[in-house]
Amino acid sequence: MWKRGISMLSSSKSRLLNQMQVAYGFNACQVFSTGLLNPAEDAVSGARRKPFVTFVLGGPGSGKGTQCTRIVNTFGFTHLSVGDLLRKEIYSDSENGSMILDTIKEGKIVPSEVTVKLIKKAIEASENNRILVDGFPRSEENRVAYERVGGVEPDIVLFFDCPKEEMVKRVLNRNQGRIDDNIDTVKERLTVFEELNLPVIKYYSKKGILHKIDGTGTEDEIFERVLPIFAALR
Numbered sequence: 001m002w003k004r005g006i007s008m009l010s011s012s013k014s015r016l017l018n019q020m021q022v023a024y025g026f027n028a029c030q031v032f033s034t035g036l037l038n039p040a041e042d043a044v045s046g047a048r049r050k051p052f053v054t055f056v057l058g059g060p061g062s063g064k065g066t067q068c069t070r071i072v073n074t075f076g077f078t079h080l081s082v083g084d085l086l087r088k089e090i091y092s093d094s095e096n097g098s099m100i101l102d103t104i105k106e107g108k109i110v111p112s113e114v115t116v117k118l119i120k121k122a123i124e125a126s127e128n129n130r131i132l133v134d135g136f137p138r139s140e141e142n143r144v145a146y147e148r149v150g151g152v153e154p155d156i157v158l159f160f161d162c163p164k165e166e167m168v169k170r171v172l173n174r175n176q177g178r179i180d181d182n183i184d185t186v187k188e189r190l191t192v193f194e195e196l197n198l199p200v201i202k203y204y205s206k207k208g209i210l211h212k213i214d215g216t217g218t219e220d221e222i223f224e225r226v227l228p229i230f231a232a233l234r
């Protein structure tokens with residue numbers, strides 16, 4: 001399985017992996033053959049192994065999606081952006097489409113039963129056993145609802161810590177035509193983040209699985225802070 005992943009890497013990514021080998025003393029084969037980041041199926045029994053799940057948290061515009069793309073390209077994870085899953089629902093014939101649209105427009109949180117179902121389905125459909133869940137859970141209620149339905153627990157949680165002013169600047173410059181990238185919605189989203197999402201982050205910190213990452217600086221500088229976290233998973 002890892003061989004297929006490696007063969008898809010472009011030469012620039014291979015270069016990065018080489019740099020990582022020098023910097024952190026490991027190589028791609030070691031990363032992909034580790035006991036933690038192992039193939040999706042047991043070679044002998046064919047049974048599905050528990051995936052290695054990383055939750056990626058941070059305020060709006062903190063750089064979650066950007067850094068997830070880097071992690072996917074370097075470490076072969078599958079990226080599940082929960083915001084993207086919800087946006088897809090809006091444009092499908094889903095009965096929840098207009099409710100989801102209104103909720104996102106207002107900067108509030110979509111009811112857990114909707115989100116949890118979408119995440120569970122996406123994880124189960126993924127043939128990869130290295131998964132990034134980006135942007136969930138956004139509240140303690142989200143977290144508990146997910147645990148209740150037997151969703152896969154995160155092995156680690158990343159938190160991109162970024163000052164509010166920087167997050168606002170990034171969101172207003174995002175330019176992806178998102179209905180929630182405006183000053184009124186972002187203000188509400190920041191309030192929701194502080195009131196409802198920070199307690200979840202605290203919870204994972206107490207559990208000892210949180211990696212708090214300074215989310216300021218260039219994308220490259222931030223990714224340099226992310227690399228050792230995955231390097232340590234050998």
Ligand SMILES: Nc1ncnc2c1ncn2[C@@H]1O[C@H](COP(=O)(O)OP(=O)(O)O)[C@@H](O)[C@H]1O
Pocket residue numbers: 058059060061062063064065066067170171173174175215216217218219222
């Ligand atoms: N380190 C950075 N410095 C400046 N802009 C960034 C940085 N990281 C991401 N961005 C830009 O900021 C915006 C928000 O980033 P994104 O990854 O979508 O954040 P999130 O998923 O946390 O909302 C995007 O337009 C992205 O290109």
Ligand SMILES: O=c1ccn([C@@H]2O[C@H](COP(=O)(O)OP(=O)(O)O)[C@@H](O)[C@H]2O)c(=O)[nH]1
Pocket residue numbers: 058059060061064065081082083084086103104105107108109110111115134135136137138180189
């Ligand atoms: O678990 C989630 C993830 C997203 N959202 C909604 O989707 C919006 C956009 O989320 P996304 O993660 O795409 O935004 P980002 O933080 O990346 O800007 C949020 O403000 C919420 O309204 C939600 O309700 N639950």
Ligand SMILES: [Mg+2]
Pocket residue numbers: 064065081083135
């Ligand atoms: Mg995002």
